[in-house]
Amino acid sequence: MPTTTDPGTGIMRHVRLTFICVSVVTNALFAGGIFIFPLFSPALALHLKLTQPQLTTIVLAGMMGQYPFAALVGKVIDQYGPWSCSLVSAVLFSTGFGLFSSEIAKTPDNITQPSLTSFRNLTFFFFLAGLGTVFSLFSSLFAASKTFPNYLGIASGASMALFGLSPLFLSVLASNFFTDPVTGLNVTRFLKFHAMVSGCVHLVGAITLRRLPLVSEHNERCIYDPEQTAEPDERSALLPVKPPNDVEVLIVPVNEHGSLVDLLRDRNFWTLFFVALVVLGSCEMVLSNIGTIVLSLPPALSPSGTNVVDILSTDSVTSTQVRVLSLSNTISRLLVGPVADFVSPIVSYLPNGDRQYPRKHRVSRIAFLVGSTILLAGTYFWMEVGIRSQTAVWALSVGAGISYGVTFTILPSLVSSIWGLSNVGRNFGIITYAPFIGTPFFSYLYAFVSAGHTETDQGSVCKGVECWQLTFWIGFAGALVALCGSGMLWRQWKGKV
Structure with missing residues (x-):
C-alpha cells in the first residue's frame, strides 16, 4: 500500500x-x-x-x-x-x-x-x-x-x-x-x-x-500521461474496464505514430488548415486594425442629428472595442471548452491502453467549427451592410472575438482526437502556421485597400467605408468557403469527434 x-x-x-x-x-x-x-x-x-x-x-x-x-x-x-x-x-x-x-x-x-x-x-x-x-x-x-x-x-x-x-x-x-x-x-x-x-x-x-x-492506488482513477508507460503487475486489468451500461463503446483507430509525411498527405488536414487560415487570419487582422477601422467611420449621431464627439470620443470608442474584443474572445474560450467536453466527449484511455469513444455524442466537435465560420461570415456581411458609425463597430468586435476564441479552443482537441496524442504538439504547431500565413495576407490586404482610398488632405488615416469594404467582402467570401470546408470535415469525421 x-x-x-x-x-x-x-x-x-x-x-x-x-x-x-x-x-x-x-x-x-x-x-x-x-x-x-x-x-x-x-x-x-x-x-x-x-x-x-x-x-x-x-x-x-x-x-x-x-x-x-x-x-x-x-x-x-x-x-x-x-x-x-x-x-x-x-x-x-x-x-x-x-x-x-x-x-x-x-x-x-x-x-x-x-x-x-x-x-x-x-x-x-x-x-x-x-x-x-x-x-x-x-x-x-x-x-x-x-x-x-x-x-x-x-x-x-x-x-x-x-x-x-x-x-x-x-x-x-x-x-x-x-x-x-x-x-x-x-x-x-x-x-x-x-x-x-x-x-x-x-x-x-x-x-x-x-x-x-500516474495514480498508483488501484482504486483511484488513472490519469493517462502519454509520456509514461506503466508495466503490468498483479493488479493490471486483463480486460478493458467495462463502460457504463448507458454508453455504447467502439474502438476507433487513432494514428498515434504517424509520420510528418503521412500528416501532410491527409487532405482533411489541409482542409482544417485552410479553415484556420481564414478564420484566425482574418480575425487577427481585425484585432490589429480595430483602431483605424473605428477612425474610418464617423461618430454616432445624437437624436438632434449632430455628432456626439464631446460625449463619446474616438479614443474611448477605440479602447471600448479593444475591451469588447478581449472579453468576447476570453468568454468564448471559457464557455466552449466545458460545453464541448459535455456534448462531445472525446477519446477515453483505459488502464490496459485501449482507446475508446462513447458513441452517445450529442453533437460533433466540428459543429463548433461550423458555428464559428457561420458567425464570422455573418459578422463580415453585417459589417458591409449595417455598420456606418463608430459605436456600431461593437458587432464586428463581438463576432470576430467569439469566432477567434471558439476556433482556437476547439483546434487542440480536434488535432489530438484525429491524429493522436504522441505528436499532438508537432501537429498543432503545424496548424498554427495557418494564421502565420493568413494574418499577413488579410492585414496587408486591409493596408493596401486603405492606402488606396486615403486622400492627401486626410493625413495618414483613411476615412469612409471604402477603406475596408473590399477587405471584408473578401473575408466574407473566404468565410463561406471555410464553412463548406468545415461541413466536409463534419461528414468525413462523423463518429470520430
Whole structure:
C-alpha cells in the first residue's frame, strides 16, 4: 500500500498538481506582452520619432514571431515536455523586453529624425518577445492538456482563456502602477518590470511543469500521461474496464505514430488548415486594425442629428472595442471548452491502453467549427451592410472575438482526437502556421485597400467605408468557403469527434 508521500498519490500528488495549475495560470497571464503594444506605441512615436509604417513593422514582427517555429516548439513539447518551453520563454521574454526597454532609454529626447538602427533593434527585440509568446502559450496549453487528458476541452479552453486575458491583466498593471496622470505611461519602467517578472514566472514554470506521475492506488482513477508507460503487475486489468451500461463503446483507430509525411498527405488536414487560415487570419487582422477601422467611420449621431464627439470620443470608442474584443474572445474560450467536453466527449484511455469513444455524442466537435465560420461570415456581411458609425463597430468586435476564441479552443482537441496524442504538439504547431500565413495576407490586404482610398488632405488615416469594404467582402467570401470546408470535415469525421 503506497504512503501519502508517494508522488503518484496522496498529499504529494495534490501539492504537485497545485503547483502545476498555478504555473499554468501565471505563465498564461504573463504571456501576452506583445498584445499591449498600442499602450506604448504613442511614446515610441513621440520619443523615438518612429513613423506609422515603422511602428506597424515592429508590432508585426512580434505577431509573426509567434508562428514560424510553432512546429519546432510542438516537437520540443513532445520530446521534453512543457517545462522546457517555459524555460526557453523565460530567456526570450527577459531578453526581448529587457533590451527593448534599454533601447528606448538610451535614445536622447532631442532627436528630430528616427534612428534606423534603433528601429531595426526594436523590431528584432519584439520578434524575440513574439517567439517567447509561442513557447509560453504551448507550455501552459500542453501542461494543462497533459495533466487533465480526460478534460481536454476544459483544460485547453481555460489555459487559452487566461492567455486571452493576459493583455487586459497587463494593461491593468501598467495603468495602476506605471502611469502618471500628467506624463502618462512610463514605458521603460513597465517594460523592465515585465521583463523581470515574466522571466521569473516562466523560470518557476520550468521547475514545476514536470509530468505528473500516474495514480498508483488501484482504486483511484488513472490519469493517462502519454509520456509514461506503466508495466503490468498483479493488479493490471486483463480486460478493458467495462463502460457504463448507458454508453455504447467502439474502438476507433487513432494514428498515434504517424509520420510528418503521412500528416501532410491527409487532405482533411489541409482542409482544417485552410479553415484556420481564414478564420484566425482574418480575425487577427481585425484585432490589429480595430483602431483605424473605428477612425474610418464617423461618430454616432445624437437624436438632434449632430455628432456626439464631446460625449463619446474616438479614443474611448477605440479602447471600448479593444475591451469588447478581449472579453468576447476570453468568454468564448471559457464557455466552449466545458460545453464541448459535455456534448462531445472525446477519446477515453483505459488502464490496459485501449482507446475508446462513447458513441452517445450529442453533437460533433466540428459543429463548433461550423458555428464559428457561420458567425464570422455573418459578422463580415453585417459589417458591409449595417455598420456606418463608430459605436456600431461593437458587432464586428463581438463576432470576430467569439469566432477567434471558439476556433482556437476547439483546434487542440480536434488535432489530438484525429491524429493522436504522441505528436499532438508537432501537429498543432503545424496548424498554427495557418494564421502565420493568413494574418499577413488579410492585414496587408486591409493596408493596401486603405492606402488606396486615403486622400492627401486626410493625413495618414483613411476615412469612409471604402477603406475596408473590399477587405471584408473578401473575408466574407473566404468565410463561406471555410464553412463548406468545415461541413466536409463534419461528414468525413462523423463518429470520430
